[in-house]
Every structure is written in structure tokens, then in C-alpha cells.
Amino acid sequence: MDNRQALGSWLSGPRAAAEEAGVDFGYRGQGLGLPEGGPGSVARPGRRLGALVVDWGLCVLIAYGLLTDGYGQSTSNWALLIFFALGVLTVGTVGYTPGKRLFGLRVVAVASGTVVPWRAAVRTALLCLGLPALVWDRDGRGLHDRLAGTVEIRA
Template sequence: MARWIESWLPGSPAGNGDVPGHPGEQFGLPATGHYSVAGVGRRIGGICIDWLLAYLLVVLVAGTEAIGTPELSWWVLGAWYAVTVLMVAVLGASPGHLALGMRVARTDMARHVGVPRALLRTAMIAVVIPVIFIDADGRGWQDRASTTIVVRVLRA
């Protein structure tokens, strides 16, 4: 049986309570290989790469004297947010996703994530709390609210 909170989240399978055979099965995704659901470890690695990239960008622009200042963390957060939203909206993947063979896909399998979904999804990741609540499909609240899922992509 679905929990009460799932009933208001877009894209939630509220109602039947059936557990899928593998993550992403309800969206027609395979269990392994290309377009299978990306694992939590890979996703954490991707966000770490994104965060380090944002940190490097801020230090390159502001200089090394910015290290240790109270404003640095806000500038890093802003750079991470801007880079992530832009890349996910346009390419469907952040730099960390690209480096680790992942992309953000819409659950209706439309071609582009788009700016509104990327803005919402990234803002919810910045809050961190929605990220730690993952469902059987490996989707956090940020993915459920933006009707997206992070999948693996294999390079040719």
C-alpha cells in the first residue's frame, strides 16, 4: 500500500502497492545496462565531481584569497546550481553525470528535461533532505517532484 505522502507527488505510483521486480521497471527501464537506473554510489560520485568543479570555478574567478572566507560557500553553491541547471536542462546531465556515465531522463521518456524541471530538481538537491528519501526506483523527492529518473548511459 502506498504511503500517504506519495499521493501528492507527481509521477508516484500511489495506489497499488506492488513492488517492481527491479528499479525502473514501472517506467519500462531494463534491469541492467544502458538506460538502467543509476546506483546511489554513482550518483554520489557525480555530485562530488560537480561540487569540486564549482569550487574550482569559484577559486579561478575569485582567486585563492577567497579560500576561507564566509562568502566562499555561497559562491560555490551558486556556481554549482547554475552549472547543474544549465547542463541538465540543455544536455540532460551535469558534468559529474557525464563523467560517470549517467543522465537525467524524464519518466515519460520525453527528449529534454527542460528548464523548469531542472530548476526544481536542482533546488531540491541543494536542500539535501529530499535526496536522502529514496524510493524503490532509486528516485529521491527531487526526482519524483520533477518526474525524472537518473539512468546509466553506456558509451559506444
């Protein structure tokens, strides 16, 4: 292996190097039995982030409307509490938040297809912590989805 090949494998990352060695990762969601694209496939990170921004903005607006002392630390705390309630109530009943609905996403349980409220509570509590959502598995699910037994799909 010359220096150019070594540098190229380092820049492309471990997944590309493993694929060159013959490892077949498949597509995201294949291990869950989901289609590769279209409705029912694993949601892409851009849509998920967009839905999160819409939901968080909505919760901040509601918290700001409830408090008359302006925007401060208490507004952020209330926004997080509203975000938790919004996630548990909407994902636990209809499977999506307003932001997810706007971006064409839905949360489903891997085993049964419907998200029960306790799964939505676990998922949303872990999402409020932030860190589990930043750790993804091979199928594109965040740690919060993995621990709750859910997956976010395109509707």
C-alpha cells in the same frame, strides 16, 4: 518463530522480511518501465555520489578562482550558486553535468525523455537543499527526481 529467526529478520530489514512473506518488489526502475541493467537502467547510488562530488569540486574550484580572499563562507555560497547554474544549464539542455558525463549518467524526464529547463531548475533547487536527495523511493529515485518528474539513468 524462535529467537534466531526473529533476530535474523530484524537484522536483514523490513524489505527482506516482506520478501520472505511473499511480496515481490521487482527490480529498481521496473515501475518506470526501465531495464534491469545496462544502458537505460536506474543509476546506482555510488555513481550518482561520484558525479555529485566531481560537480561540487568543480564548482568550488570555480568559486575559489573568482574570489581572491581565500576559501571562506563566501566561497561556499558562490559554489552553491554556481552548482545551481551548472545544473540548470547543463541538465536542462543536454541532460547531464560534467560529473554525470564522466560517470556515464544522464537525467531524463519520465514522461517525455527530455528534460526541459524548468524541470532542471526544480530538480537542482531541491538538490541544493540536500534533504530531498536523501529520501528515495522504491525505484531508486530521490525525492528531488520524483518531484521534478525525472530519473537518473545509465547512459
